[in-house]
Amino acid sequence: xxxxxxxxxxxxxxxxxxxxxxxxxxxxxxxxxxxxxxxxxxxxxxxxxxxxxxxxxxxxxxxxxxxxxxxxxxxxxxxxxxxxxxxxxxxxxxxxxxxxxxxxxxxxxxxxxxxxxxxxxxxxxxxxx
Numbered sequence: 001x002x003x004x005x006x007x008x009x010x011x012x013x014x015x016x017x018x019x020x021x022x023x024x025x026x027x028x029x030x031x032x033x034x035x036x037x038x039x040x041x042x043x044x045x046x047x048x049x050x051x052x053x054x055x056x057x058x059x060x061x062x063x064x065x066x067x068x069x070x071x072x073x074x075x076x077x078x079x080x081x082x083x084x085x086x087x088x089x090x091x092x093x094x095x096x097x098x099x100x101x102x103x104x105x106x107x108x109x110x111x112x113x114x115x116x117x118x119x120x121x122x123x124x125x126x127x128x129x
Contacts, residue, residue, distance in 0.1 A: 027057035035128045039088065047084075048077045051125050059121045075116045076125075083109050087129035 006014075019025050034050035037043040052073065056063065066072070080087075086105060106126070113122035 024057055028054065031057070032128060039091070046077075047080055048073060051076060051080075051128065054124055054128070055117065055121050058124050059118070062118045062121055072116070079113055079116060079125075083112065087126070091129045 031050055031054035034043065034045050034053060035047055038045050038047040038050050052068070056068065086109065090102070090106075110122050110126055113125055116122075117125060
């Protein structure tokens with residue numbers, strides 16, 4: 001299967017369109033910044049708490065019939081504790097270095113997150129790293 005790899009210009013263009021049309025972008029930007037600050041240890045907010053903000057705004061439909069309670073929050077923290085070193089190592093690398101070995105690792109991590117957060121929540125959380 002062949003697919004189009006977008007150029008930087010194409011990505012910039014659609015990002016601009018997205019920001020105009022998606023009012024939740026503010027929450028995404030705030031959560032992204034909070035995750036970054038939490039990883040660096042420069043805020044009192046934990047990475048799990050920053051991700052909770054993202055999940056509550058960008059995956060609200062998932063929680064319509066599921067509780068975001070202490071157990072769920074503990075499950076998120078467990079996932080982060082289990083995968084934090086690997087996720088942080090990806091954060092330090094440019095995407096151009098992504099290889100087949102990385103794909104196997106990311107799929108395993110995504111599957112673990114998906115069991116707790118569903119597919120959208122897993123994608124949002126893993127993409128923060």
